[in-house]
Amino acid sequence: MIYLTLFMEFFKIGLLAVGGGLVTIPFLYDLSSSYGWFSAQELTDMIAVSESTPGPIGVNMATYAGFRATGILGGIVATFGLLTPSVLIILFLARYLKNHPHNLKFATLLKSVRPVALALICFGGIFVARSFVTSWQTGGLIGIVFVLIHRFKLSPIIYICLGIVAGLVWG
Amino acid sequence: MQGKMKKLFELVAIFFRIGCFMFGGGAAMLPLLQEELVSRRKWLTNEQLMDYYSIGQSTPGIIAVNVATFTGYNYAGILGAITATLALITAPLIVILCLANMLVLYVDNPYIIKAFIGIRIVVVALIAEAVCRLWSSSIKQRKDIVVFAAALGMAVAGVSVVMIMALFCGIGLIIGWKRGWK
Numbered sequence: 001m002i003y004l005t006l007f008m009e010f011f012k013i014g015l016l017a018v019g020g021g022l023v024t025i026p027f028l029y030d031l032s033s034s035y036g037w038f039s040a041q042e043l044t045d046m047i048a049v050s051e052s053t054p055g056p057i058g059v060n061m062a063t064y065a066g067f068r069a070t071g072i073l074g075g076i077v078a079t080f081g082l083l084t085p086s087v088l089i090i091l092f093l094a095r096y097l098k099n100h101p102h103n104l105k106f107a108t109l110l111k112s113v114r115p116v117a118l119a120l121i122c123f124g125g126i127f128v129a130r131s132f133v134t135s136w137q138t139g140g141l142i143g144i145v146f147v148l149i150h151r152f153k154l155s156p157i158i159y160i161c162l163g164i165v166a167g168l169v170w171g
Numbered sequence: 172m173q174g175k176m177k178k179l180f181e182l183v184a185i186f187f188r189i190g191c192f193m194f195g196g197g198a199a200m201l202p203l204l205q206e207e208l209v210s211r212r213k214w215l216t217n218e219q220l221m222d223y224y225s226i227g228q229s230t231p232g233i234i235a236v237n238v239a240t241f242t243g244y245n246y247a248g249i250l251g252a253i254t255a256t257l258a259l260i261t262a263p264l265i266v267i268l269c270l271a272n273m274l275v276l277y278v279d280n281p282y283i284i285k286a287f288i289g290i291r292i293v294v295v296a297l298i299a300e301a302v303c304r305l306w307s308s309s310i311k312q313r314k315d316i317v318v319f320a321a322a323l324g325m326a327v328a329g330v331s332v333v334m335i336m337a338l339f340c341g342i343g344l345i346i347g348w349k350r351g352w353k
Contacts, residue, residue, distance in 0.1 A: 016231060017336070018229065018231050021196050021233050021235075022298065026332040027333070045274075045290075047298075048290040049270060051194070051195055052194070053263065054191050054262060054266060055262065056196070057196050058235075059260050059264070060267050063263070063267040072268055076264065082232070083256060085232065086230065086240070087236070087253070087256055089230055089231060090232075091244060091252055094244040108225055109344060110343050110347075111225075111229040112342075114229065114309040114315075115310055115315040116322040116335065116339040118305055118310070120326065121301060123323060123326040123327065123332070125295060128294060142299070145292060145296035155194055156293075160293050163289035164286040164289055167285045167288040167289025167290060170289075171284075
């Protein structure tokens with residue numbers, strides 16, 4: 001039953017991706033290699049689409065990945081799989097905080113995992129780059145775009161649109 | 172009963188809108204939430220919102236979803252939490268499913284292929300920028316660098332990310348437990 005597998009796999013990601021949507025990228029790469037629902041290259045394109053459409057990037061990627069696996073129902077199942085554990089955990093925490101309003105420490109118990117989250121985002125970036133960067137020129141271009149983003153801090157969609165134009169002109 | 176329905180509709184109005192207008196990761200949601208919940212409706216103070224955000228960052232799952240669930244619960248209970256979460260994801264879910272459906276038809280289109288060559292470069296740069304931006308809030312002490320390097324090293328060496336995250340969450344919970352929660 002593929003929908004059950006899909007739900008369980010995304011439930012696992014939802015449970016373990018502490019630190020937000022970008023942390024799910026390496027988990028999705030794991031999925032691509034163990035199930036063949038989509039290729040590493042396709043995943044990179046999914047990240048691009050998820051960055052440039054409205055909504056939280058983690059939710060968008062789960063919907064897209066589920067869709068690539070088994071169609072529209074797959075997209076919905078994957079999204080709900082991803083959301084279920086975090087909704088349950090937040091409900092439990094919110095209830096606890098109502099009774100112990102000053103015990104924020106408990107709610108941020110996993111704060112110490114933040115460096116791990118950062119490492120996994122970093123790893124995700126390396127993985128994405130590895131799927132298509134084959135020349136120094138490409139690497140240099142990434143560096144230039146990085147400096148632009150860092151300097152001007154505009155919305156990601158603006159940079160993605162610039163990428164589309166550049167790709168169409170010089171690609 | 173009437174009051175409860177009104178509250179739920181309010182949550183739908185707020186989080187559906189945020190779902191339509193936020194782009195990127197959880198941090199993109201903060202200014203929208205500040206405007207809606209702090210400035211306009213005065214449900215929360217800025218400090219409370221930052222607390223919610225910090226909880227969303229250090230619990231499993233997508234940060235924006237966690238903040239929506241949390242806000243919904245505090246405003247209208249369990250039903251409120253579920254309503255806010257569903258309202259947030261409805262628009263993105265529909266957009267992605269439509270777009271994915273369309274892109275499947277055009278994967279071989281030369282223009283789409285060219286466009287994605289440019290897009291991929293931007294995506295890697297965006298991820299690198301996110302790492303830079305999160306660095307100062309995630310790496311605060313020397314031991315954080317050690318944890319960061321250890322986790323990255325394990326990932327590069329081929330340890331599955333599921334294992335890595337489970338391991339460090341386990342260690343984090345044990346240490347937190349030993350120190351006592353209070």
